[in-house]
Amino acid sequence: xxxxxxxxxxxxxxxxxxxxxxxxxxxxxxxxxxxxxxxxxxxxxxxxxxxxxxxxxxxxxxxxxxxxxxxxxxxxxxxxxxxxxxxxxxxxxxxxxxxxxxxxxxxxxxxxxxxxxxxxxxxxxxxxxxxxxxxxxxxxxxxxxxxxxxxxxxxxxxxxxxxxxxxxxxxxxx
Numbered sequence: 001x002x003x004x005x006x007x008x009x010x011x012x013x014x015x016x017x018x019x020x021x022x023x024x025x026x027x028x029x030x031x032x033x034x035x036x037x038x039x040x041x042x043x044x045x046x047x048x049x050x051x052x053x054x055x056x057x058x059x060x061x062x063x064x065x066x067x068x069x070x071x072x073x074x075x076x077x078x079x080x081x082x083x084x085x086x087x088x089x090x091x092x093x094x095x096x097x098x099x100x101x102x103x104x105x106x107x108x109x110x111x112x113x114x115x116x117x118x119x120x121x122x123x124x125x126x127x128x129x130x131x132x133x134x135x136x137x138x139x140x141x142x143x144x145x146x147x148x149x150x151x152x153x154x155x156x157x158x159x160x161x162x163x164x165x166x167x168x169x170x171x172x173x174x
Contacts, residue, residue, distance in 0.1 A: 002136055005109040006040040006173070008033060008084075009050045009094055009116030009123055011077045014070030020063035023117055024153070025146045030076060032144040032169050033115055037080040039173035046107045047084040049073055050100065052122065055090045092125035101131050111137045113172055115144035120156035127164045139165040139172050 011033060014020045023029075040047050051073055054061030064071045073086070087100045094100050104112075112135050116123055123145050132138050140160055147153045157166055165172075 002111045003108050004111035004113050005046045005048055005104055005107060006036060006113045007048045007050060008077060009126060010052050011074045011116055013072050013074060014063035015117045019070045023146050024149050029144060029146040034076055034080045036141060036144050036169040036173055047081040048103060049084050049086045050089055050094045051086055052089050092122045093129045094126040095129045095131035111135055113139045115141040118147040119145045119153045120147050124156055124160060127160055137165060139167050141169045141172055142166050144169050
């Protein structure tokens with residue numbers, strides 16, 4: 001029997017309307033992720049937050065700067081999964097230079113369910129990571145991810161469709 005984990009990538013304030021780089025459909029995506037967290041918790045599926053923090057060694061970034069309001073994980077996401085581990089990353093791939101793999105291994109996870117922001121960047125890079133190949137199955141939640149436009153979201157999902165599973169939250173977390 002497989003043991004999945006729900007991994008929430010970059011649900012941070014800078015991607016919302018008052019942030020430095022607002023994305024499309026953030027409220028609908030937020031709602032879908034909050035529901036997905038509820039379903040995961042009801043099934044004892046671990047939830048993991050991934051938070052991108054710009055590397056100060058590379059200078060001030062356009063967003064996700066350390067100690068800024070925008071770098072914080074959205075309050076509704078933290079409220080829905082307050083005890084979930086937070087993995088800090090500095091690259092698009094959530095495994096690169098982080099303890100994500102070790103965190104998943106410690107939880108006995110062998111399947112990844114990914115959602116978050118931005119579909120064509122951090123969600124895709126995590127789904128296609130060499131480290132993700134170590135897991136039995138990788139699924140991207142299509143209704144619980146977003147990016148700068150609906151079109152780019154669709155293009156990214158289509159590109160991913162040959163390598164990973166795509167599913168609605170309600171189907172992946174039944």
